[in-house]
Amino acid sequence: MEKFTTHTGIGVPLRQSNVDTDQIIPAVYLKRITRTGFEDALFSAWRKDPAFILNQEPFNAGSVLVAGPDFGTGSSREHAVWALKDYGFKAVLSSRFADIFRGNSGKQGLLAAQVAQDDIELIWKELENHPGTQVKVDLVSKTVECGNIVAPFEIDDYTRWRLLEGLDDIGLTLQHEEDITAYEATRPSFKPKTLPARTQ
Amino acid sequence: MGKTLAEKVWDAHVVRKGDGEGANAQPDLLFIDLHLVHEVTSPQAFEGLRLAGRQLRRPDLTIATEDHNTPTLDIDKPIADLTSRTQIQTLRNNCKEFGVRLHSLGDAEQGIVHVVGPQLGLTQPGMTVVCGDSHTSTHGAFGALAMGIGTSEVEHVMATQTLSLKPFKTMAINVEGTLRPGVSAKDIILAVIAKIGTGGGQGYVLEYRGSAIRALSMEARMTICNMSIEAGARAGMVAPDETTYAYMLGRPHAPQGAEWDAAVEYWNTLHTDEDAAFDVEVDLDADTLEPFVTWGTNPGQGVSLSEAVPFPEDFADENAKLAAERALQYMGLEAGTPMKDIRVDTVFLGSCTNSRIEDLRAAADVIRGREKDPKVRMLVVPGSARVRLEAEAEGLDKVFKEFGAEWRFAGCSMCLGMNPDQLEPGERCASTSNRNFEGRQGKGGRTHLVSPVVAAATAVRGTLSSPSDLEPASVSASTTTDAA
Numbered sequence A: 001m002e003k004f005t006t007h008t009g010i011g012v013p014l015r016q017s018n019v020d021t022d023q024i025i026p027a028v029y030l031k032r033i034t035r036t037g038f039e040d041a042l043f044s045a046w047r048k049d050p051a052f053i054l055n056q057e058p059f060n061a062g063s064v065l066v067a068g069p070d071f072g073t074g075s076s077r078e079h080a081v082w083a084l085k086d087y088g089f090k091a092v093l094s095s096r097f098a099d100i101f102r103g104n105s106g107k108q109g110l111l112a113a114q115v116a117q118d119d120i121e122l123i124w125k126e127l128e129n130h131p132g133t134q135v136k137v138d139l140v141s142k143t144v145e146c147g148n149i150v151a152p153f154e155i156d157d158y159t160r161w162r163l164l165e166g167l168d169d170i171g172l173t174l175q176h177e178e179d180i181t182a183y184e185a186t187r188p189s190f191k192p193k194t195l196p197a198r199t200q
Numbered sequence B: 001m002g003k004t005l006a007e008k009v010w011d012a013h014v015v016r017k018g019d020g021e022g023a024n025a026q027p028d029l030l031f032i033d034l035h036l037v038h039e040v041t042s043p044q045a046f047e048g049l050r051l052a053g054r055q056l057r058r059p060d061l062t063i064a065t066e067d068h069n070t071p072t073l074d075i076d077k078p079i080a081d082l083t084s085r086t087q088i089q090t091l092r093n094n095c096k097e098f099g100v101r102l103h104s105l106g107d108a109e110q111g112i113v114h115v116v117g118p119q120l121g122l123t124q125p126g127m128t129v130v131c132g133d134s135h136t137s138t139h140g141a142f143g144a145l146a147m148g149i150g151t152s153e154v155e156h157v158m159a160t161q162t163l164s165l166k167p168f169k170t171m172a173i174n175v176e177g178t179l180r181p182g183v184s185a186k187d188i189i190l191a192v193i194a195k196i197g198t199g200g201g202q203g204y205v206l207e208y209r210g211s212a213i214r215a216l217s218m219e220a221r222m223t224i225c226n227m228s229i230e231a232g233a234r235a236g237m238v239a240p241d242e243t244t245y246a247y248m249l250g251r252p253h254a255p256q257g258a259e260w261d262a263a264v265e266y267w268n269t270l271h272t273d274e275d276a277a278f279d280v281e282v283d284l285d286a287d288t289l290e291p292f293v294t295w296g297t298n299p300g301q302g303v304s305l306s307e308a309v310p311f312p313e314d315f316a317d318e319n320a321k322l323a324a325e326r327a328l329q330y331m332g333l334e335a336g337t338p339m340k341d342i343r344v345d346t347v348f349l350g351s352c353t354n355s356r357i358e359d360l361r362a363a364a365d366v367i368r369g370r371e372k373d374p375k376v377r378m379l380v381v382p383g384s385a386r387v388r389l390e391a392e393a394e395g396l397d398k399v400f401k402e403f404g405a406e407w408r409f410a411g412c413s414m415c416l417g418m419n420p421d422q423l424e425p426g427e428r429c430a431s432t433s434n435r436n437f438e439g440r441q442g443k444g445g446r447t448h449l450v451s452p453v454v455a456a457a458t459a460v461r462g463t464l465s466s467p468s469d470l471e472p473a474s475v476s477a478s479t480t481t482d483a484a
Helices: A028-029 A079-087 A099-108 A117-129 A157-163 A170-175 A177-185 B005-012 B043-053 B082-098 B113-119 B134-142 B151-160 B185-196 B218-231 B242-248 B260-266 B318-331 B357-367 B385-393 B396-403 B452-461
Strands: A006-016 A066-069 A090-092 A111-115 A135-138 A143-146 A151-152 B014-016 B026-030 B032-037 B062-065 B101-103 B128-131 B144-149 B162-165 B169-176 B202-210 B235-237 B280-285 B292-296 B300-303 B344-349 B377-380 B426-432 B444-447
Touching: A006 A117, A028 B082, A066 A117, A066 A135, A079 A099, A079 B043, A090 A117, A090 A135, A099 A111, A099 A135, A099 A157, A099 B151, A099 B292, A099 B318, A111 A135, A117 A143, A117 A151, A170 A177, A170 B151, A177 B026, B005 B235, B005 B344, B014 B280, B026 B202, B043 B082, B043 B151, B043 B396, B062 B113, B113 B134, B113 B218, B113 B385, B113 B444, B128 B134, B128 B151, B128 B169, B134 B144, B134 B218, B134 B235, B134 B242, B144 B235, B185 B218, B185 B292, B185 B300, B218 B235, B218 B357, B235 B396, B242 B260, B344 B357, B344 B452, B357 B385, B357 B396, B357 B452, B377 B396, B385 B396, B426 B452
Parallel strands: A006 A066, A066 A090, A090 A111, B032 B062, B032 B128, B062 B101, B128 B144, B169 B202, B169 B280, B202 B235, B344 B377, B344 B426, B426 B444
Antiparallel strands: A006 A135, A135 A143, A143 A151, B014 B026, B026 B162, B292 B300, B292 B444
16 A cells, blocks of 8 residues: 555535445446446446536546545445545545445545534635635644645544555554464354355 | 443454554454355455465355345346456356355355345354445344455455454444334334434444344344444444344254354353443334334435425534435425325335345235235345245245236345346335435435335335225235234
8 A cells, every 4th residue: 555644636525415335436336346447437426417526627636525424324335435546536534434434445545534524614615715726635744734724634543554654454464363373263163164064 | 340242242352452542542453253255345355365365364254145236037047237247257266266155146045145144044143244245234133243344354354354443332222112013123223313313323333222122033133233334333233132042043054052052151141231331322212113214315314104205494404404405306305295195116125124034024914915006116036045935935926926026036136226126217216225325226216215014015005105004905914014
């Protein structure tokens, strides 16, 4: 995973709550077996509407999405994160993220920054009044800057550390492989195994 | 101080405690007892293993099935959609290469992953269960800690049989009282979500408790735990009891003999201690609960079936007001319209929420001896091939077919429309599934989430209805609808 320290790019105001993962990427695109190439799938239903924010310049070149509360609800599809990244987004700001979406973002180097709704409202106004305004997201100081607005954001320390260092989760866990082996030896024998297969 | 059920299961799976305390605590490394795999969220994870030269650590704790993409007609023919066919074939190749047990289309154990696990007896109390699917919360009905994960985590579990997890907060959902006839588990969970909101459970593991929950069957408990994710919760649980054990006894992978006794002894410890404290408690009165139905485009936008479509201006919160306006526009509804006046085109009985044998029985009991509204299309999709066989052995398939419903093969089907079972733009559906998101069941499709008995009654009348709205059946229906 690439390291993330700061990113500055055009902010995109998405004035909507409960942006679920079916909206971020409809199920029809989940049939692919690749991990990249999902830029066309991002918000594909909404992008058919010419008035949609990503169909307007300069927002179509945005890289910081500023969304309403409860972003990424619903399905666990990591494709939602892949689609945002493939389109060019580096960070999403929201006052509340769905747990699984936030976890998936952290694994993939997309910064899910939790910003107070009052600050989101200020940033929305700034971006709408001055389209093309850049938003700076600083993971070191845990702040976002947009025009004259400087706001703190929250992210859990472990995810922040992994993003700053660009660390691979599986590699980190495998450093503790002996702990896993030791745990396995203590598991009760009544716990089920899928193999050999038993059926009715 | 005592522990909650969720904390007990958590503590029993800690491989390595994270360093630090409080807000700065590192995640714990938890062992995963069962990993369920399907075709949609696994190909990139298998590919990741291959690229890194890693092995699947525990094939014996892993099981796969085909469900999201699979057709529900002509299952003996090659899958017509080429990308779907490729994805299914990729799963088959991966399972062969990594030694994973797979139940393919056509196999008697194939079906929706969350129906298959419990039915094989692989889901047991006190386990940690994960799957690359948010409705993994279903398995919490057994007192397991069961969570949906993304593809990166799927790969992590494949490589290490563990997950790094930050501790959750705990929320008790206390449901006391007795459900009235025609009111079911689906109505409980829809009412819970309407009450706490789609983000209300965020960061929490929910434990469903109280006399109304204890009275529910395992199928009904699965329905409730299934939709915990719709309240934003990472997991939902019900403490195991005699109902759980009776369901499990004799299932293919349930412990046997002395192992069963040892297991039950352990399972009996899996309840929240008297002196344990939840971070939050929410109460719901089962006595006054009515059939519940959604009007909007997220599962929290629901009301009792006897109520009307709400007015956006009645929402105090500005974002909720905007969301309501948008939802009404998408749904083609006018505020103030009685829910029971809303006409549907399609009724979908299926999904990991409501496709188990009990759900099919409850719906069949409502329609037996009645006629379908001729303008309504009804699709019945059993949750697994095994459920389908069981239903056919009981003659339920005949009840549905005589009624005029389509009797299909097992899979996720119209819940998310990845296969050909989709709504047309503007089409309205009463659906026993779990999500009423825009376009979820097909581009432009409009979804009302309902229970199986409301789905059945709606198919009779053509408008959103409960069984109590129906005229008496023309022939004496021998069984009554089970409130549970």
